[in-house]
Amino acid sequence: MQFTSQGQKPLVKIENIAEYDGQSVRIQGWKCKGRPSGKIQFMELRDGTGTIQAVNLKNLVTPELFDTAKHIGQETSLEIVGTVSKNERAPGGYELTVEDMAVICQTEDFPITPKEHGVDFLMDMRHLWIRSSRQNAILRIRAEIMRSISEWLDNHGFLRLDCPILTPNACEGSTTLFETDYFEGKAYLSQSGQLYNEANAMAFGRVYCFGPTFRAEKSKTRRHLMEFWMVEPEMAFCDQKENMEIQEQMLCHVIGSVLKNRMHELQVLGRDIERLQRIKAPFKRISYDEAVEILRSKGVDFKWGDDLGATDETLLAEDSDTPVFIVNYPCACKAFYMKPDPERPEVCLCSDMLAPEGYGEIIGSSQRIDDYELLAQRIKDNKLPEEAFKWYLELRKYGSVPHSGFGLGIERTVAWICGLDHVRETIPYARMLTRIYP
Ligand code: 4AD
Numbered sequence: 095m096q097f098t099s100q101g102q103k104p105l106v107k108i109e110n111i112a113e114y115d116g117q118s119v120r121i122q123g124w125k126c127k128g129r130p131s132g133k134i135q136f137m138e139l140r141d142g143t144g145t146i147q148a149v150n151l152k153n154l155v156t157p158e159l160f161d162t163a164k165h166i167g168q169e170t171s172l173e174i175v176g177t178v179s180k181n182e183r184a185p186g187g188y189e190l191t192v193e194d195m196a197v198i199c200q201t202e203d204f205p206i207t208p209k210e211h212g213v214d215f216l217m218d219m220r221h222l223w224i225r226s227s228r229q230n231a232i233l234r235i236r237a238e239i240m241r242s243i244s245e246w247l248d249n250h251g252f253l254r255l256d257c258p259i260l261t262p263n264a265c266e267g268s269t270t271l272f273e274t275d276y277f278e279g280k281a282y283l284s285q286s287g288q289l290y291n292e293a294n295a296m297a298f299g300r301v302y303c304f305g306p307t308f309r310a311e312k313s314k315t316r317r318h319l320m321e322f323w324m325v326e327p328e329m330a331f332c333d334q335k336e337n338m339e340i341q342e343q344m345l346c347h348v349i350g351s352v353l354k355n356r357m358h359e360l361q362v363l364g365r366d367i368e369r370l371q372r373i374k375a376p377f378k379r380i381s382y383d384e385a386v387e388i389l390r391s392k393g394v395d396f397k398w399g400d401d402l403g404a405t406d407e408t409l410l411a412e413d414s415d416t417p418v419f420i421v422n423y424p425c426a427c428k429a430f431y432m433k434p435d436p437e438r439p440e441v442c443l444c445s446d447m448l449a450p451e452g453y454g455e456i457i458g459s460s461q462r463i464d465d466y467e468l469l470a471q472r473i474k475d476n477k478l479p480e481e482a483f484k485w486y487l488e489l490r491k492y493g494s495v496p497h498s499g500f501g502l503g504i505e506r507t508v509a510w511i512c513g514l515d516h517v518r519e520t521i522p523y524a525r526m527l528t529r530i531y532p
């Protein structure tokens with residue numbers, strides 16, 4: 095099918111359609127819904143930035159075009175020329191009266207229809223499922239979260255310096271490493287950029303890395319992925335108190351940005367927006383000791399010294415309006431690099447930030463050990479390969495300073511902000527215990 099007017103009309107994105115009220119424009123996209131009826135056809139067109147209702151009136155177009163439009167299937171790609179007009183009743187507030195249309199790829203039998211499908215089927219169809227309005231909204235919110243995190247850090251003196259994915263050693267425990275051949279030797283996919291961040295912080299002051307991290311966790315929960323994205327800021331001359339304040343400020347900026355720039359998407363998801371609007375700093379700080387008491391008062395048989403599990407985290411923050419910091423965990427249940435509290439060495443200068451509404455931990459953070467002897471001892475106690483950690487230890491020899499940092503998991507943050515019950519929809523292609531397709 096040929097356009098008569100192609101090239102003469104402005105090519106417009108649906109998100110900007112309001113600027114073209116009354117004008118004839120060109121839109122490239124895909125048909126997502128349609129209902130032909132007699133002399134008038136309604137078709138919903140999406141272009142990745144939004145959707146618009148196209149109206150095809152029999153008396154305005156050629157009989158050939160009218161007939162073609164009647165038979166094109168869901169997800170047919172096309173280009174339409176039409177006049178934009180305001181219509182309060184149309185989804186999005188504008189509609190397009192068709193003048194001309196060119197089919198690019200006719201589609202039949204698109205496997206995902208407006209009827210209900212099971213999650214396994216949809217995950218198998220993930221390459222097509224991401225076209226749906228709900229998935230589109232989630233992934234656009236994800237992008238806004240990532241954008242606004244970088245924006246806040248860039249505006250607050252942090253330098254982005256990315257860390258290697260292929261590494262010779264573990265950061266977060268050797269039991270969850272993905273191992274791969276590295277020529278004559280072995281390498282591991284990075285669990286965290288933190289150790290390199292610490293070196294970078296000593297060179298640049300405030301830094302962050304932002305990238306994929308990998309954990310071979312045999313966990314089949316709604317919070318675990320094998321490949322997830324983490325933003326990890328690291329600050330020289332910074333104690334744990336300031337570290338937590340930075341987290342609060344950054345997160346409030348992110349929530350504000352999503353509310354400002356992605357309100358439509360939150361509405362598509364049916365998110366309780368007031369709950370997000372209530373989030374303000376400062377967030378509550380609860381010591382690990384207090385958390386144990388709270389859990390016991392809620393009937394949990396909890397032993398001091400154990401790490402908090404997913405259900406414990408849910409219980410601790412489900413009634414809270416804002417996220418909650420759990421501070422000063424026992425050193426025995428945390429990572430080797432965390433600095434013990436000088437006044438009470440059995441607990442660490444650390445915190446986990448738990449999201450409200452039962453979403454659990456979204457940030458892990460701590461002040462780092464800055465003393466050479468103590469860190470060397472911790473590496474030994476944890477039976478870590480000393481040769482691989484030699485460079486890391488040297489940071490405590492050459493101008494060591496108090497320093498702190500944190501890691502925020504993007505997918506768990508997206509799940510919480512979008513109000514989803516599983517992380518599998520928060521990343522374009524989830525890598526899970528039993529799934530690496532598509
Ligand atoms: O608490 P974690 O293990 O902390 C670190 O890796 C530190 N080295 C970070 C740092 O201080 N630079 O992980 C940080 C966050 C968690 O709070 C969680 O949000 C997310 O990463 N996370 C996961 N998200 C999805 N799937 C998994 N398997 C995750 N493991 C951790």
Ligand code: MG
Nearest residue numbers: 446455457458
């Ligand atoms: Mg953690």
